[in-house]
Amino acid sequence: MLKSAGFGKNANFSGGIGEEQFASFQRQALADEMVKAGGLGLADAFYQSMMEASYDK
Template sequence: MDVALTPIAVQPNLLNPPAKTDAAELAKRGKIRETAQNFESSFLSIMIQQMFEGVKTSAPFGGGPGEDMFKSFMAEAMAKQMTRAGGVGLTDTVNREMLKLQGLK
């Protein structure tokens, strides 16, 4: 059975670490998961910013020197929310690969 094609709930060690783990390993797994989520959020933010690239808003609700800055804030907030809601699947893939690199599988 190919791990990459099985549902998340069936894949070993992605959501539930092995029973014999100490506090340091659990903390390391949590930090790796957080890093993977931050990576997915950054990726989505860049994708969303590209989506907004050609969008111009007419006055009185748009334009001005602050519009581009606030678009980037909005893109970042949208990306973080998308990641919290499950994202596009990068978090689990990056998390799995980072765990392998750390020898935690």
């Protein structure tokens, strides 16, 4: 998800090609910390949206 959002794509730490090669590690570390913090709350939002859509029919 973070890669698709473009996170780490242009960090500009003046690391050149090495920076690009290690961007996946940075994204993974951030994702791990997000999970430890309880996530983004998207599951509840998706569930509520699906429940509302099923009641509309």
